[in-house]
Amino acid sequence: MTPTITAFATSPDRGAGLSRDMRVRWAFEEVGQNYDVRLVSFKQMKEPSHLALQPFGQIPTYEDGDLVLFETGSIILHIAEKHPGLLPDDANARARAISWMFAAIGTVEPPILELQTARFAEGQESWTEQRMPLVKDRIRVRLGELARRLGDSEWLDGAFSAADIMMVHVLLRVKPSGLLDEFANISAYTARAQARPAYQRAFDAQLAVANAAGQQAG
């Protein structure tokens, strides 16, 4: 059976690849699993039929027969458990990769979300311009710690894994700010990931949705 995910009918980033369905598309492409996409409007995301799948009214969701999942980390972990190629066979290396999946969501992404909130939810507030350097410095702290650990490594921990999908996509969300450019090895790491054919196919697929909706990447 082909799993179905949900994605924005009109993506806020107009096909720039920053919506969270991108992570899941990328994981599917890495393992060669076909998938269907059901597009949902912002209105539909808050309606009972979508809330039954995603309690917080977000995308993506994952449906496969009776199984409904939400949260990209758990969807990608599920894909990685069903298909070879996204998690190491060695039990310890597998557990470490899952540590990095949680680190992407729990440690690296929160200050990045704060920047998005400052820009979009508080963009018109009197304090936002003055506050922005503090917000950006908190991201720099995390990026600096990540850069120190990454060093010259190709991927986070040995071979490419689901952890790199999660981390790279979290990092790409802050790329438009220019902050990644301050860390040469992180920039090289994200570029290496973006050069993967699976990333490219996933990117093209989400861009096609934006193009079909008459959107243009900003």
Added chain:
Amino acid sequence: MTPTITAFATSPDRGAGLSRDMRVRWAFEEVGQNYDVRLVSFKQMKEPSHLALQPFGQIPTYEDGDLVLFETGSIILHIAEKHPGLLPDDANARARAISWMFAAIGTVEPPILELQTARFAEGQESWTEQRMPLVKDRIRVRLGELARRLGDSEWLDGAFSAADIMMVHVLLRVKPSGLLDEFANISAYTARAQARPAYQRAFDAQLAVANAAGQQAG
């Protein structure tokens, strides 16, 4: 072999149970696994020997023989995979519980972290008092969504699981603000979890560390 975790030598919450080692202690207690604790000072957390275990200089870490893990989500998932009782046997129910583990970290905790950042990192800034209602409203949105899904259920999805450990502990971090009191079913849910003997044992163990350090819960 007895696993070892790290915890604050002097916890910022003075034994109130809000430090992240509490989640891991609670999981160990639920499955009846003994564990050792190595206390680290704030200075030690930023030193190379700790950074080798935890790239972001945080606690807790988990060590068991050759295996080193970080991030509470992955540590608790690992404990749940090694011991019965923290994840359902049914494959679909297990995957759904992992969705909730990621939801605790990726969706519910970020606005709560923002409140902590506003209080502690920006507590002296001119804009903080004025900004606080916006920060709190973002937490209310998430709590409202969670309350709607939780309804009258005892736990998040069927039997008590690792998902409830993660979610309850994330929620307890915002309890001092009074926001949980606005959602009767969430308050009942966290109280139900705190009444579990395993929670109590874990709480007492972390409080004993604070007491031994001459700290007193604020």
